[in-house]
Amino acid sequence: MSDGATRVFVDAAAAADPVADAARELIAGLGLRPWGQVAASVYETGRLVAVAPWLTGHHQRIAFLVRSQRPDGAWGPPEGYALAPTLSATDALLSALADGRTGTELLAPVAGGLGALADMLLRADARTLPDTPALDLIVPALVDTINDRLAGLERAVADRLPRPPLPLPAGLHRDRLRAVRSAVAAGATLPPKVAHFYELLDAVPADAGPTLTAVGASPAATAAWLTAVGPAAGPAAHAFLRTLIRDGGGPVPCPAPITVFERAWVLSGLRRAGIAVNPPASVLESLTAATAGQGIATGDGLPTDADTTSVSLDALARLGHPADPASLWAYETADGFCTWPGEDGFSVTTNAHVLDAFGQHLTRHPGADARYRRAVDRLSGVLAGHQRADGAWQDRWHASPYYATACCVLALAEFGRGAAAAEAVDRAAGWVLNSQRPDGSWGRWDGTAEETAYALQVLLAVPTTVPRVDDAVARGHAYLHESATRDHRPLWYGKELYCPTVIVRAAVLAACRLATDRVSGVDRSVVDCGYQATKTTT
Incomplete structure (x- = not known):
């Protein structure tokens, strides 16, 4: 048989x-x-909204983020575990708001996210944050991105949002993010696990190519690569993402x-x-x-x-x-x-x-x-x-x-x-x-x-x-x-x-x-x- x-x-x-x-x-x-x-990921789905709005299911992903927001404006589990998903979702909705194609219905969730982040970041301390992978890369990268987006908003939109620059948690610095980005840009050989976070590094994996299914077992890293090189350069990866998007109705899982x-x-x-x-x-x-x-x-x-x-x-x-x-x-x-x-x-x-x-x-x-x-x-x-x-x-x-x-x-x-x-x-x-x-x-x-x-x-x-x-x-x-x-x-x-x-x-x-x-x-x-x-x- x-x-x-x-x-x-x-x-x-x-x-x-x-x-x-x-x-x-x-x-x-x-x-x-x-x-x-794997259940749908707020962090990964947010990264797809921000870095790959061209992918099918974009508006479904935005809707998923909006309905996943907590009453207090944050996303995700209790305690410091909310920081990464809230940063990703807020940045994603802010990017969608800034592109001018979604109207003003995202103002309230973006304002809620910014308020929650301001509170979380001011109270957070690097020594007590959860030991989730690459949090010391994710937080400074997305804090900087959100601050840049806020600075670039049209006045009519910006005036309706809280705009103080988001701070980094006490004791958390940008040094490691800068070092990793510089090493990747210089073509240095980095540990394979770093590929899991390529959406943060502004670079293309050296081993990426037409037969690659996924960059670092991450839809966000894969989408960032496809955005940089074009879907035609990674047909296997593009097909894999489309499968995940279809099965999830728009949102994607991770890993x-x-x-x-x-x-x-x-x-x-x-x-x-x-x-x-x-x-x-x-x-x-x-x-x-x-x-x-x-x-x-x-x-x-x-x-x-x-x-x-x-x-x-x-x-x-x-x-x-x-x-x-x-x-x-x-x-x-x-x-x-x-x-x-x-x-x-x-x-x-x-x-x-x-x-x-x-x-x-x-x-x-x-x-x-x-x-x-x-x-x-x-x-x-x-x-x-x-x-x-x-x-x-x-x-x-x-x-x-x-x-x-x-x-x-x-x-x-x-x-x-x-x-x-x-x-x-x-x-x-x-x-x-x-x-x-x-x-x-x-x-x-x-x-x-x-x-x-x-x-x-x-x-x-x-x-x-x-x-x-x-x-x-x-x-x-x-x-x-x-x-x-x-x-x-x-x-x-x-x-x-x-x-x-x-x-x-x-x-x-x-x-x-x-x-x-x-x-x-x-x-x-x-x-x-x-x-x-x-x-x-x-």
Whole structure:
């Protein structure tokens, strides 16, 4: 029987299981939409409005920005996470207002955005801003652009807007932006990850050409390049953008494509929860580059990284296709394992995923090189050493401590060694128990299905029959079932917080399966947590 892009096989028991059925549909979507499924991005959509108004869907993108604005004039999540999307959306609407083709209906949203920015920027401090990628490039670049647009407005329009120059946050400077722009302009070889931000750099990627699909896995960077060189110079990139625009109704996601990232996280998470699905060979094959050289990247246009490589290796092993994780040695450092060489910071979730990959290898090859055993011992201590005093972990790739805590607990519970690892798992479970909300959910700002799923995975990784744990699991499971139709809050770190929708759905399904297996007397006809097949490909 041939392997079609959407063919997925499940065993007879799984076919009667609503969770497995929903998971099967998720995996079918991996083949149907190989660039990945990510919710629309305010930041990226704003950049397309500003730098590529010639692209189809321009007015739909403007409408998306207007209806996405918060009542206080800002865009995006709470706290400093609103800064990047608010800068991008305000600049975008200001550019549309300045071109004279939209009338004056954008005056109010632009005024609201400028007011929100003035307040945010005056109160912000570089030391307390979130560690989202390239925020120190995004903020000065867009502050300068907005100030330039305000200075160039016609008097009749300018007089109706607040016009004090926007300041930079205390402690944030333009030095790095100027240095990177100068280096790019001089033709210097820069790290591949810089391509993700080319819309800020006023330059053309050296490796761009007619076969390039996406610059830096970013619609904004790709659109900026196409604006500079013309659509005819990048037919593949132009076609890719048109596909994203068509599928999103005008707005675009970021990052995209996330082919390997999405497939690895979905497959690893579902199999770890015991959900029996077998993806098409083409999907499996897309993960196998993790075994070569320095591993694999999240998607085309991004550098290889230890995080995606580790989860890909874990997924392959759980699907019965284990491979030697030797490619991960390229990321070993004095502190543990970096996400990529030269990383500014330390990621506990990357190190947890490396522990998963090495642990899988040692489980199947107990006599493997002693270097792997030493790495597992070392990572067990590294993760325990980064645990917060309250029992949680926090990471630089996700805004919620529940994600980081789940990654660390799952790795330590399955592969960790030593008393410190076991103690860390118990402390994390205590933190989760103590932070459950009255409605049964968990969450950083409010209760969410995604964070509740991670919290349940933590509790269900600890072998105990304590009544309090069983009650928390039952309440959390009920919340997942009741909240399944709600939109997911963006929590993943990118230029702004974003939501990889299929990965989040897979995490919820995994938690539903684990909770169902724990909670007695549950009717299996209602344990799909509301994820019917038709909802996984919308």
